Amino acid sequence: MTLRYDASGLSPTIIGDKMSVSGEQRDALRARLEEALGNVKAAHERGELGFIDCPDFDAQEVQAWAADKRAQGFTDQVVIGIGGSSLGARAVYESMAELPDGGLRTHFAENVDPVGVANLFDGLDFSKTLFVVITKSGSTVETMTKFWYAWDRAVDELGEDEASSHFVAITGPDNAGLRALADDKGFDTFPVPPNVGGRFSVLTAVGLVPLALAGYDIAALVDGAGRARDVSMTDSVDDNAILKAAADMFELYERGADQVVMMAYSDQLLAMADWFRQLWAESLGKAKNRQGEEVNVGMTPIKALGAIDQHSQAQLYMEGPNDKHVVFLEVESFDREVTVPEREGLPESLSHLAGKSLGEILNAELQGTRRALQEAGRPTTTWRFDAVAPGEIGAFIFAWEFITAITGELLDINAFDQPGVELGKKLAHGLLGRQGFEEWAEMARSDEAEASGEEIG
Numbered sequence: 194m195t196l197r198y199d200a201s202g203l204s205p206t207i208i209g210d211k212m213s214v215s216g217e218q219r220d221a222l223r224a225r226l227e228e229a230l231g232n233v234k235a236a237h238e239r240g241e242l243g244f245i246d247c248p249d250f251d252a253q254e255v256q257a258w259a260a261d262k263r264a265q266g267f268t269d270q271v272v273i274g275i276g277g278s279s280l281g282a283r284a285v286y287e288s289m290a291e292l293p294d295g296g297l298r299t300h301f302a303e304n305v306d307p308v309g310v311a312n313l314f315d316g317l318d319f320s321k322t323l324f325v326v327i328t329k330s331g332s333t334v335e336t337m338t339k340f341w342y343a344w345d346r347a348v349d350e351l352g353e354d355e356a357s358s359h360f361v362a363i364t365g366p367d368n369a370g371l372r373a374l375a376d377d378k379g380f381d382t383f384p385v386p387p388n389v390g391g392r393f394s395v396l397t398a399v400g401l402v403p404l405a406l407a408g409y410d411i412a413a414l415v416d417g418a419g420r421a422r423d424v425s426m427t428d429s430v431d432d433n434a435i436l437k438a439a440a441d442m443f444e445l446y447e448r449g450a451d452q453v454v455m456m457a458y459s460d461q462l463l464a465m466a467d468w469f470r471q472l473w474a475e476s477l478g479k480a481k482n483r484q485g486e487e488v489n490v491g492m493t494p495i496k497a498l499g500a501i502d503q504h505s506q507a508q509l510y511m512e513g514p515n516d517k518h519v520v521f522l523e524v525e526s527f528d529r530e531v532t533v534p535e536r537e538g539l540p541e542s543l544s545h546l547a548g549k550s551l552g553e554i555l556n557a558e559l560q561g562t563r564r565a566l567q568e569a570g571r572p573t574t575t576w577r578f579d580a581v582a583p584g585e586i587g588a589f590i591f592a593w594e595f596i597t598a599i600t601g602e603l604l605d606i607n608a609f610d611q612p613g614v615e616l617g618k619k620l621a622h623g624l625l626g627r628q629g630f631e632e633w634a635e636m637a638r639s640d641e642a643e644a645s646g647e648e649i650g
């Protein structure tokens with residue numbers, strides 16, 4: 194038995210299985226779901242949760258700016274950012290089957306690995322490269338150090354005046370880091386809305402500017418997000434596929450599925466799992482509930498790729514601890530096809546494969562794996578894309594952001610802070626700075642105690 198959550202016509206379609214929340218169980222959860230939705234709406238009305246406004250983004254303005262920039266002879270862009278300031282744009286960029294005509298080849302400089310950075314920069318033609326520097330806080334070590342390196346190299350290659358037209362800064366409205374530098378040097382800048390957390394920001398300038406430069410159809414992307422928002426805000430639980438999906442995530446967690454495997458059966462969708470991992474891990478992995486009680490909740494997000502991980506991870510998913518909820522990403526129609534030749538000579542045992550398309554084979558593998566998991570009593574959900582198209586990607590993104598917010602409500606935690614990340618960052622700063630490590634660690638811990646709580650990172 195499968196449960197389709199498509200009453201509201203959402204695409205991608207969300208399909209649960211027999212382990213999903215049944216009608217009766219949902220009745221028991223109904224009051225909590227309604228309350229969760231009410232709380233999210235109330236927070237939005239107070240001006241919080243700005244991600245809900247993202248589908249209203251004025252795509253045309255950014256598209257016109259990007260077209261103008263592309264006409265200036267740039268061929269490549271280097272996106273310098275990390276976490277929420279990179280993963281979303283990279284996931285959408287990698288979902289493209291090919292680069293559109295005139296779109297900038299895009300390199301994501303995320304890590305501070307010296308070999309990766311050196312190799313990337315050595316291959317650039319600075320005269321044709323645009324650097325898009327993205328950091329909401331304006332002070333992230335990995336981003337600011339690589340920005341400064343890029344700036345130094347660009348000034349050497351092009352001179353300071355020319356170099357400044359090769360930099361774009363996307364950052365918080367009034368931070369003292371990147372914003373101040375960008376204003377000083379005259380870069381083009383775009384703001385990150387203060388009420389949109391970094392990991393929820395792909396549908397702001399953070400994702401949309403680099404994607405527009407790459408020639409991606411950002412108008413269709415935000416349109417798709419808008420369709421998912423319409424479903425998300427529907428008050429009737431029975432008509433709200435996204436609330437039902439959140440109910441499943443929560444209920445299966447309560448039943449012991451504290452690991453969520455996002456298993457894409459499409460190379461194009463694999464990076465979506467990277468984006469999802471940050472969203473899910475940072476939002477829902479929390480020590481304390483809203484009353485300040487120690488709860489240590491969270492679901493570990495795991496990324497997997499079909500069919501490759503059938504030959505690597507499936508054994509564990511099938512027979513290991515029953516603690517995983519596998520979320521399949523399925524594509525009905527692929528952008529390109531390859532067919533197994535019908536030329537004679539294939540061994541008899543494989544002859545049934547002749548003439549089959551690889552898409553057909555990949556999807557048969559997905560169905561086989563899903564059925565086997567279900568028969569082993571392992572919960573699954575499937576997100577079925579008609580095609581990997583901007584509208585469906587936008588809907589997918591918004592839907593998971595909303596599911597995250599609702600699940601945070603059901604868990605009674607703040608899904609929009611990340612106090613646990615802060616201490617490690619401060620300690621690293623201390624190691625690189627002048628203080629002795631222990632002295633700095635002492636200070637960082639007391640800062641952290643004060644700062645934990647309300648931040649929207």
Ligand SMILES: O=P(O)(O)OC[C@H]1O[C@H](O)[C@H](O)[C@@H](O)[C@@H]1O
Nearest residue numbers: 276277278328329330333391614
């Ligand atoms: O955009 P930035 O301020 O540079 O932040 C980049 C990342 O930094 C930290 O690691 C936060 O935990 C992430 O949530 C954030 O996305």
